[in-house]
Amino acid sequence: RRDVLVLTPWLAPIVWEGTFNRDILNAQYMQKNLVTGVVTFAVKKYRFFIEGFMSSANKYFLAGHQVNFYLFTDNPEQISHLQMAPENHLFVIAVQNHSQWQDISMSRMDIISRYIRSQFQYEVDYLYSIDIDVQLFEHIGVEIIDTLVGTISSWQYTARRESKSYETRTESQAAIPKGEGDFYYTASFYGGSVAEVYKLTRACFKGVMEDRENDIEARWHDESHLNKYLLYHKPTRLLSPEYYWDEEL
Numbered sequence: 001r002r003d004v005l006v007l008t009p010w011l012a013p014i015v016w017e018g019t020f021n022r023d024i025l026n027a028q029y030m031q032k033n034l035v036t037g038v039v040t041f042a043v044k045k046y047r048f049f050i051e052g053f054m055s056s057a058n059k060y061f062l063a064g065h066q067v068n069f070y071l072f073t074d075n076p077e078q079i080s081h082l083q084m085a086p087e088n089h090l091f092v093i094a095v096q097n098h099s100q101w102q103d104i105s106m107s108r109m110d111i112i113s114r115y116i117r118s119q120f121q122y123e124v125d126y127l128y129s130i131d132i133d134v135q136l137f138e139h140i141g142v143e144i145i146d147t148l149v150g151t152i153s154s155w156q157y158t159a160r161r162e163s164k165s166y167e168t169r170t171e172s173q174a175a176i177p178k179g180e181g182d183f184y185y186t187a188s189f190y191g192g193s194v195a196e197v198y199k200l201t202r203a204c205f206k207g208v209m210e211d212r213e214n215d216i217e218a219r220w221h222d223e224s225h226l227n228k229y230l231l232y233h234k235p236t237r238l239l240s241p242e243y244y245w246d247e248e249l
Contacts, residue, residue: 008182008238014152016240020143026064029142035066036145037124037194039112040132042073043097049132054082054090060136068124072111106208109222113201121194128191134244146237148192148200150185150230154241167224172216173207174224176231185230187223189244192236203229 001018008014038061042050054069061067069090073079074097084090095111112129120127126145155165166181167174191197204225211217 004240008234010234012234012236012238014238014240015143015243017242022139022141022143025142029065029145034125034145035068035123036062037068037070037120037127039070039072039115039127039129041095041108041111042071042132043095044074046132047073047075047078049134050079051082052135053130053132056136057130058082058084058088060139062141063139065142070115070120106221109201109205109208109225113198113205116194116198116201121198124194126191127194127197128189129187129197131188134188140243144191144237144239144243146192146235148196148230148233148235149190149237149239150183150226150235151189151239151244152241153184153186154245155184165219166227167219169216169219171214172219172224173210174219174228176228181227181231182234183238185223185227185235186244187221187226189239190226200226200229200233 001016004014004016006014006016006019013019038057040053042053050071050073054071057069063085065087067088069084069088070093071079071090072093072095074095076092076094079092082090093115096107108129112127116127128144128149153165165184166176168178169175190200192200204222207225207228208222
């Protein structure tokens with residue numbers, strides 16, 4: 001494609017529809033016998049989205065390949081039986097209900113890193129965090145698989161660097177200096193190898209806690225910390241806004 005940017009300045013591919021051959025990638029992926037994990041959180045009113053997300057992800061996310069879905073919820077006993085494809089497995093994990101939604105979003109990084117250390121590292125090769133309030137309408141395949149993967153925000157894709165939603169207050173650990181920043185990444189879809197996602201979630205949660213000690217909260221919570229991390233730890237692959245498009249745009 002010539003109508004879009006397909007390579008970053010540090011030569012990482014930006015994946016758009018039409019820039020890859022999924023059949024070739026599927027054949028290569030199959031040979032490696034890999035398992036990919038998906039982490040998602042359904043707390044309080046977000047439980048409403050479980051069925052829509054799970055049925056669409058079961059159908060469209062890495063179809064035909066082994067996927068472990070890790071569903072964190074504050075009400076595990078109310079999860080109805082969800083029919084999964086034979087190669088997919090669903091694990092429902094109880095998680096604490098926080099009083100404010102940003103507390104939930106801030107603690108996600110800590111929960112993911114702790115479970116990587118205790119469980120996920122033994123069960124999956126790659127791990128992706130996806131927000132529960134989405135539905136997949138097209139196949140998301142092995143073209144997303146790489147060491148460290150960020151998704152370009154659909155809201156911020158056309159914004160100039162100065163108008164992107166970075167945290168700029170220098171008191172915050174998420175602060176990005178004026179004039180810096182490559183792309184604005186959404187915290188709604190990111191991932192990579194288990195080892196790299198562990199480093200990312202650990203670093204982001206450390207930033208969150210340091211901010212909390214200094215009585216400051218980053219502009220967009222964990223997403224601000226994610227953007228700071230990915231500025232200095234460049235993703236090896238970027239997903240275009242097509243992979244997480246906001247229908248309001």
